[in-house]
Structure formats: structure tokens, C-alpha cells
Amino acid sequence: MNARFARALLDPGQDRPAGLTGPGGAPAGRRFDVYRNNVAVSLTEALGQGFPVVKRLVGAEFFDAMAGIFLRAHPPQSPLLMHYGGGMPAFLETFPPVAHLPYLPDMARLELALRQSYHAADAAPVDPARVTALPPERLPGLRFRFAPALRLIPSAHPVHAIWRANTEAGAPRPEPGGQDVVVLRPGFDPAPHPLPPGGGAVLAALMAGATVAVACDAAPDCDIAALFSLLLSGGAITEVEASP
Amino acid sequence: MFDLPAPSQLPAYPGVGYKPQHFSNIIDRPDPVGWLEIHAENYMGDGGRPIAQLRALAARFPLSVHGVGLSIGGEAPLDRDHLDRLKHLVGWLNPAAFSEHLAWSTHDGAFLNDLLPLPYTQATLRRVADHVDQVQEALGRPMLLENPATYLEFAETEMDEIAFLSEIARRTGCGLLFDVNNVFVACTNRQEDPIAYVDRFPLDLVGEIHLGGHDTDRDDAGLPLLIDSHGCAVADPVWALYARVIARGGAKPTLIEWDNEVPDWPVLAAEATRAGRILAAVPA
Numbered sequence: 064m065n066a067r068f069a070r071a072l073l074d075p076g077q078d079r080p081a082g083l084t085g086p087g088g089a090p091a092g093r094r095f096d097v098y099r100n101n102v103a104v105s106l107t108e109a110l111g112q113g114f115p116v117v118k119r120l121v122g123a124e125f126f127d128a129m130a131g132i133f134l135r136a137h138p139p140q141s142p143l144l145m146h147y148g149g150g151m152p153a154f155l156e157t158f159p160p161v162a163h164l165p166y167l168p169d170m171a172r173l174e175l176a177l178r179q180s181y182h183a184a185d186a187a188p189v190d191p192a193r194v195t196a197l198p199p200e201r202l203p204g205l206r207f208r209f210a211p212a213l214r215l216i217p218s219a220h221p222v223h224a225i226w227r228a229n230t231e232a233g234a235p236r237p238e239p240g241g242q243d244v245v246v247l248r249p250g251f252d253p254a255p256h257p258l259p260p261g262g263g264a265v266l267a268a269l270m271a272g273a274t275v276a277v278a279c280d281a282a283p284d285c286d287i288a289a290l291f292s293l294l295l296s297g298g299a300i301t302e303v304e305a306s307p
Numbered sequence: 308m309f310d311l312p313a314p315s316q317l318p319a320y321p322g323v324g325y326k327p328q329h330f331s332n333i334i335d336r337p338d339p340v341g342w343l344e345i346h347a348e349n350y351m352g353d354g355g356r357p358i359a360q361l362r363a364l365a366a367r368f369p370l371s372v373h374g375v376g377l378s379i380g381g382e383a384p385l386d387r388d389h390l391d392r393l394k395h396l397v398g399w400l401n402p403a404a405f406s407e408h409l410a411w412s413t414h415d416g417a418f419l420n421d422l423l424p425l426p427y428t429q430a431t432l433r434r435v436a437d438h439v440d441q442v443q444e445a446l447g448r449p450m451l452l453e454n455p456a457t458y459l460e461f462a463e464t465e466m467d468e469i470a471f472l473s474e475i476a477r478r479t480g481c482g483l484l485f486d487v488n489n490v491f492v493a494c495t496n497r498q499e500d501p502i503a504y505v506d507r508f509p510l511d512l513v514g515e516i517h518l519g520g521h522d523t524d525r526d527d528a529g530l531p532l533l534i535d536s537h538g539c540a541v542a543d544p545v546w547a548l549y550a551r552v553i554a555r556g557g558a559k560p561t562l563i564e565w566d567n568e569v570p571d572w573p574v575l576a577a578e579a580t581r582a583g584r585i586l587a588a589v590p591a
Binding site for chain 1: 351353356358378381382386388389412415421462463
């Protein structure tokens with residue numbers, strides 16, 4: 064019964080399952096549609112809450128229709144709706160009606176990252192002085208551990224500027240060009256920040272365990288001082304290890 | 308069966324479903340609310356504000372953990388990962404009660420995010436009792452099982468709902484969570500008398516009561532079709548049923564559930580006050 068019920072719930076084109084009744088043995092009819100509606104509406108709402116900027120960019124009506132297609136192809140695989148929508152960026156990349164918005168998949172990645180960051184484990188950041196007070200010659204040999212709430216979203220689109228323009232009154236107009244974004248959560252509120260040019264490649268290498276010297280090879284022109292200032296002020300670094 | 312405390316250690320006062328927007332209201336002046344209920348699945352992240360708020364609330368209030376995703380009424384085996392997550396949450400929080408629904412929500416790995424109905428047969432009875440046993444064993448405590456709000460019936464059903472729930476409780480030692488709004492919704496939808504239902508319900512097994520709002524619609528034949536929406540105030544006939552339950556069964560921990568279109572704190576607190584007046588009229 065569960066299988067027939069579940070298939071008919073997710074596919075409005077399917078007949079309602081047999082053996083379901085209303086009072087007096089009448090066919091269940093619209094009574095079954097209450098469940099259909101609950102499933103579709105509640106998951107559409109969950110997606111709308113999870114991707115508010117994507118929703119704003121495409122419009123609420125379009126988003127809800129698109130969510131209806133997404134949720135039928137990708138129903139949640141866990142009762143933890145806080146994680147629902149992990150397949151949205153890949154879905155948007157191949158959904159022809161949004162092909163004219165090439166930055167949309169990265170916006171979905173950014174919104175997923177914000178949600179993951181919100182629920183990530185707490186971790187005490189290091190005192191920034193542990194890095195800033197070191198003699199400059201020690202810096203190249205350092206490795207770091209990062210807060211579980213940190214997320215990196217490299218992008219070939221001005222995704223941070225577009226995010227700001229859709230969440231902040233009076234935000235500057237986005238300019239063309241790629242922007243690597245880092246999500247930092249100094250307390251409980253995650254926020255996205257644009258990285259200096261090349262910062263995405265350097266941070267990715269650092270997160271993989273590279274020393275500063277090795278990580279800088281990924282983008283030699285990157286403004287390392289600006290990158291560390293951002294990471295330290297955002298509580299992103301939880302351990303500093305000096306190479307032997 | 309369990310040689311353990313009763314399935315509910317909640318006080319016989321009004322409680323409310325906790326919403327983060329009410330955090331400071333509750334911390335500043337919780338009156339008349341004596342305890343809080345949380346949805347288990349919202350507190351299964353690794354950290355951040357939700358867990359920090361929950362720790363702060365647990366230090367001040369008795370808590371009830373209410374699961375909405377275990378699919379106890381499903382045909383599939385229970386999701387062991389989810390059971391482990393529940394065990395972790397219940398382990399560190401040590402709530403005054405843990406409850407879940409007589410319903411299913413997961414099939415073939417897909418979580419459908421609704422409390423879906425099941426037929427009441429000997430086969431489903433055995434399966435639900437097995438699942439309740441597994442939950443109680445994993446959590447090391449007895450649970451409460453909630454009567455559902457349903458919109459349709461199954462031709463294959465062979466037992467009535469009260470007999471089904473009573474037998475689950477007898478076999479497993481679980482208690483029952485009595486949702487009086489669900490009674491009103493399901494009985495109206497079945498064209499049955501909700502008063503007769505509450506008068507037959509085994510109130511000695513009830514460790515917690517739920518009161519919530521419902522929406523009103525019509526089916527294809529024009530018959531009333533009530534929908535358990537939790538998006539408005541408790542309806543007057545549900546208050547009347549509740550008063551009848553309390554007069555017969557004595558004061559019970561009573562939760563106001565308002566999950567959608569969540570109102571400002573004073574509106575929610577007023578609903579809790581109304582429950583509190585009914586509770587105060589009888590001995591605990």
C-alpha cells in the first residue's frame with residue numbers, strides 16, 4: 064500500500080490508489096488530494112525558505128512551479144529538511160528555462176552553504192594575535208584548521224554582489240566578473256564575504272592542509288594579508304600549526 | 308514492557324510548541340507556559356543557534372521531544388540512522404517525554420514530509436508494535452504514540468482506531484499522546500461522533516494532550532473535510548471536547564500546537580491561558 068500511495072502522492076498524473084474511501088464507502092476523491100497537496104506545498108515551502116534569493120531572482124510563481132518539478136524528481140532522502148535541496152544547484156544547471164541565468168546554480172550553492180553553516184558544529188576560534196603577532200618569516204610554514212561553519216563557494220559570476228543586491232536595500236549594482244565567496248559564522252549568524260582575487264584557490268589549498276607557502280602558489284598575486292584579515296575577523300581559524 | 312518511569316514526566320500545565328521567534332518572550336516571562344515541546348528533526352544539526360537555544364531552554368523548562376520523521380507506521384524497517392540521531396538528542400537532552408505519530412512519512416528512501424495514514428489490520432498492528440518496541444529499546448525509555456488526523460479510510464481496515472492504539476500500548480508498554488483536535492478532525496471526516504470517541508479513549512494511558520487549529524473544506528460530495536493545519540487558534544468545539552476529556556481524566560500536560568502562520572507570543576500565550584483555566588478547574 065505504501066508504494067502505491069507514495070507514487071500517487073508524488074505524481075498527480077497517476078490515478079488515486081484503489082481501496083481508499085470517504086464516509087459510507089464513497090471513493091476517497093479529493094480526500095486523497097489533501098495528502099498530495101500537503102506533500103507538494105510543504106516541500107515547496109521548505110525549498111522557498113532554503114533558497115530565498117534564488118526564489119527572488121526567478122519570481123515566486125516561477126520558483127514554486129520549478130520546486131514542484133524538483134521535489135518530484137528529487138524528494139528528500141532524509142527527514143532532516145534542514146539539509147533538503149542539496150541537488151538544487153545541479154538541477155538548475157540542467158533546467159532549460161533558467162539557462163539565461165548562468166549565475167543561478169552558484170547562488171543556490173551559496174544559499175546551501177549559508178544553511179549548512181547555520182547548523183554546523185560550534186568551534187572556538189584562535190586569538191587573531193596567534194597569527195598576527197608572529198614574525199613574518201614564520202608565516203609561509205603555517206597550516207590551519209578551519210571552523211566547521213566555514214564554506215567556500217568559488218564562482219565565475221559576481222555571486223556575492225548579486226546576493227547583496229537581493230538582500231540589502233541600496234546595495235551596489237553587481238559588476239561583471241567572477242567572485243569567490245566565503246561564508247563565515249563568527250557567532251551564530253553566517254554571512255557571505257567576497258574573497259580577494261585568487262583567494263578561492265588559496266583558501267581551498269589551505270583547507271586541504273597545505274602550508275601558506277604552498278597555498279600561495281595556487282594564486283601568487285592573491286592579497287594574503289586581506290585574506291587572513293577576513294578569516295581571522297570572521298572566526299574561521301580554529302588551530303594554527305607551525306611546520307617543523 | 309518497561310520497568311521504567313512513566314512515558315511522560317511532563318507537569319499537568321499548559322505547554323506550547325517552541326518557535327525560535329518566541330525565545331526572548333519565553334525566557335523573560337514564560338507564564339502561563341510551564342513546559343515546551345520541540346520537533347526533534349529541527350535539532351539534529353551539529354551546532355549553531357538552534358542547539359544553543361535548546362540548551363538554554365532545557366536549563367529552565369521541562370521539554371517534550373516530538374518526532375515527525377520516524378515513519379513508525381511505515382512498511383519499511385525503521386531508518387537506523389534516524390533512530391541513532393533521536394537517541395543522541397534524547398540522550399543529551401533527557402526530555403520529560405518523547406512522542407511520535409501513528410503514521411508513516413518515508414517510502415523507498417523518500418521522505419514525504421506529511422503524516423500519512425495506514426489501515427488498521429492485524430498485520431499493521433504487529434508492524435507498528437515492533438517499531439514502537441525498537442524505538443523504546445533504542446531510547447531506553449517508553450514513548451508516547453499520537454492518534455492521527457486522517458482524511459480518508461482504508462477498505463482493508465478491520466479494527467477501530469481506539470482498539471488499535473490500545474492494543475499497541477498493551478503490547479509495547481508505550482503511552483499515548485491524545486491529540487483532541489485530531490479526534491475532531493478525523494471523526495468529522497469519518498462522519499462519526501467525536502464525543503463518543505473521546506468518551507471511549509483510554510485516558511489512563513494518556514501522558515500528554517495536543518490542541519491545535521484546523522482548516523475547513525468540503526469533499527467531492529459536499530461533506531465537511533477538516534484539515535489539520537496547525538495554522539490558527541483552537542476551534543471552540545475542540546475546546547469543548549478538551550474540557551470533557553479533562554473532566555473525566557483529570558489534569559494532563561496540554562500542548563498548544565501552532566506551527567504555521569505562527570502568531571506573536573501574546574496570542575499563543577492566551578491559548579495556553581485558556582487551557583490552563585480548564586486544567587485548574589479539576590484536581591491533577
